Each structure stands twice: as structure tokens, then as C-alpha cells.
Amino acid sequence: MLSHRRGYKAIGVAVQLLLAAFLLGGGAATAQTPASRQTPLIWAFGDSLTAGYGLPPAQGFPVRLQAALRRVGIRATVRNGGIAGDTSAQGRARLAWGLRGLGRKPDLVLVELGANDMLRGLPPSATERNLDLILRELKRRDIPVLFVGMRAAPNLGAAYRRSFESLYPRLARRHAVPLYPFFLDGVAGNQALFQADGRHPNARGVEVIVRRILPTVRKALPDR
Structure with a gap:
């Protein structure tokens, strides 16, 4: 026993x-797995252009940007925060609850709004005020931003065009955030890269947009 x-x-x-x-x-x-190794989270906050209007989700801007980032070794997650038809005022109204819905603080927010303001002929001063408040709120929350600009349609006249297009670089300087001047760079003017409506890029157009904006996104994403 x-x-x-x-x-x-x-x-x-x-x-x-x-x-x-x-x-x-x-x-x-x-102890050897710091929180900073968490997958970077990017929020594409905008309108139908970021939402991938008219395309299957797999061909939309957020998914294609995520794939492009991963091809260059950045294992980021890109969440779709685009709503078709949104003006800058509507974007401002949903900013807070949109951020809450992410579940955690994003590492970068792409702010792409204003195109619908322009298409409706809304005063650029109102667009600037709304975007200014969006950028202020993101700065208050200490969230890095990549500000994405838009150009005005020629039929709105030279005065409107100057007023509208100048607000993006002005706000970028005011808030000291990087600016990608034109979301449709490389696509605008080429109907082969647009859907039948002539306003929204097709799958080929999205690939051009992603390829062009990718270096700016990489630079804007904070080091981890």
C-alpha cells in the first residue's frame, strides 16, 4: 500500500x-504575440463607387482592393462602407453607427463622398461642410484617413467645377490627411471601363482603379 x-x-x-x-x-x-499583429482593418466609406454598384461583391472595390493588398504581402481586411446614392450629408449622418458596426477601431478609413452631391448640383459649400465634419470626427477618434476626391461633370459649368474640385485639396490640407485626387483616375472618359449607365465602373474599371490607388493606400496605412 x-x-x-x-x-x-x-x-x-x-x-x-x-x-x-x-x-x-x-x-x-x-507575450510574443502583440496586439499590433492584428490584421489591419480598412473601411471603404463612401457611395456607390465604393459599394461596387451593379457588380457581384467579389468584383467590387473593397474585395478587389483587399486582394491587391494581399498580393503585395499586406494581409488587410477591407470592409465595405459604401451605400449607393449617399450624399456627403447622408454619409455624415451614418458615420458614427458605421464605425460601431465594424466591431473595432479601423486602421484606415477611405473617405469617398461628394459624387452624388455634384450630380444633384448641390452647393459645393455644403459638401465641404459635411466632409469637414466627417474628417473632424475621424481625427477626434484618432483614425487615419485617406481622403478621396472627385471631379465635376463638365455640363455643370466652369464655376461650379472649380468650386467643387478645389474643396478636396483644401480639406486635405486643413486636416493634414493624404489625398487621392480622383477616384476614377484612369477610368473616366473610357466607356469600355463603365457599365451601361456610363457612371459606374465595370469589373475591368474596378481593377484599373485598384491598381492606381494601391500605392497611395499602402502609404496611408500606418506601420504595424
Whole structure:
């Protein structure tokens, strides 16, 4: 009986030592995995252009941008925050709950709004005010931004065009955020890169947009 007790005691000590080693090893592994290694989260916050209007989700801007980033070794997640038809005022109204819906603070927000303001002929001063408030709120939350500009349709006249297009670089300077001057760069004017409506890029057009904006997104994404 005594020998059995000694055997059980020895086994118990061995189990305790193994458990301690496991816990210490697990603690060390956890300590070597900092929170900064979390997958970068990018929020594409905008209108139908970022939403991928008229396209399957797999061909839309957020998914294609995510794929392009991963091809260059950046394992970021790009969430779709685009709503078709949104003006800058509507974007401003949903900013807070949109951020809450992400589940955590994004590492970068692409702000792409204003095209619908322009198409409706809304005063550029109102667009500028709304975008200014959006950028202020993101700055208050300490969220990095890539500000994305738009150009006005020629039929709106030279005065409107100057007023509208100048608001983007002005706001970028005011808030010290990087600016990608024109979301449709490389696509505008080429009908082969647009859907039948002539306003929204097709799958080929999205690929051109992603290829052109990718270097700016990489530069704007904070080091991790």
C-alpha cells in the first residue's frame, strides 16, 4: 500500500511539473504575440463607387482592393462602407453607427463622398461642410484617413467645377490627411471601363482603379 501511495505521489508531482511547464510556455507564446499583429482593418466609406454598384461583391472595390493588398504581402481586411446614392450629408449622418458596426477601431478609413452631391448640383459649400465634419470626427477618434476626391461633370459649368474640385485639396490640407485626387483616375472618359449607365465602373474599371490607388493606400496605412 505504501509503495502505491509513493507511486501516486510521484505521478502527481510529475503532472504538476508538466502543467507548470505548459502554462509557462503558453504565457511566453502569448507575450510574443502583440496586439499590433492584428490584421489591419480598412473601411471603404463612401457611395456607390465604393459599394461596387451593379457588380457581384467579389468584383467590387473593397474585395478587389483587399486582394491587391494581399498580393503585395499586406494581409488587410477591407470592409465595405459604401451605400449607393449617399450624399456627403447622408454619409455624415451614418458615420458614427458605421464605425460601431465594424466591431473595432479601423486602421484606415477611405473617405469617398461628394459624387452624388455634384450630380444633384448641390452647393459645393455644403459638401465641404459635411466632409469637414466627417474628417473632424475621424481625427477626434484618432483614425487615419485617406481622403478621396472627385471631379465635376463638365455640363455643370466652369464655376461650379472649380468650386467643387478645389474643396478636396483644401480639406486635405486643413486636416493634414493624404489625398487621392480622383477616384476614377484612369477610368473616366473610357466607356469600355463603365457599365451601361456610363457612371459606374465595370469589373475591368474596378481593377484599373485598384491598381492606381494601391500605392497611395499602402502609404496611408500606418506601420504595424
